Amino acid sequence: FECSVVHSVDPAELDPSVLGMEGTRHMRMKVQDALPALLAEAGGGDGGPGVRIWVSDMCLHAMEEQVRFLLDARDAGVLSGVGPTLFVLTLKCVLGHSRAAYDEQVAKVVEDMRARADVRDVEVYHLFSNRSGERTVIGWLW
Numbered sequence: 227f228e229c230s231v232v233h234s235v236d237p238a239e240l241d242p243s244v245l246g247m248e249g250t251r252h253m254r255m256k257v258q259d260a261l262p263a264l265l266a267e268a269g270g271g272d273g274g275p276g277v278r279i280w281v282s283d284m285c286l287h288a289m290e291e292q293v294r295f296l297l298d299a300r301d302a303g304v305l306s307g308v309g310p311t312l313f314v315l316t317l318k319c320v321l322g323h324s325r326a327a328y329d330e331q332v333a334k335v336v337e338d339m340r341a342r343a344d345v346r347d348v349e350v351y352h353l354f355s356n357r358s359g360e361r362t363v364i365g366w367l368w
Contacts, residue, residue: 234252277306289335290338335363
């Protein structure tokens with residue numbers, strides 16, 4: 227992938243070392259408010275390049291909202307119109323206290339995502355930097 231612009235959507239301040247990087251565009255707002263601007267700047271719905279990589283580490287009360295925002299971006303025409311979009315989602319479990327409980331919750335979200343969208347090569351990881359209740363989900367949305 228060759229990205230000329232990286233959009234950072236976050237209502238908080240962006241670290242100055244990242245903000246100063248060439249091609250960084252900070253949109254200080256929530257993702258649902260950023261979708262129209264992302265469509266205007268990068269929209270793939272009209273055959274443009276669209277967003278080719280979607281990375282989301284939002285802290286949400288309901289982790290399945292990560293998938294909803296990804297699919298909202300697809301439905302709004304923000305994602306690539308010329309090929310698949312790589313997605314990296316951090317799912318943050320807020321219920322339970324065991325690895326098995328977290329893994330089961332994430333498996334259900336991934337299963338629901340598969341039922342709602344053409345996703346392929348989906349993998350779930352518990353990365354060393356993830357907290358105990360966090361799982362990183364990586365795959366391709368077609």
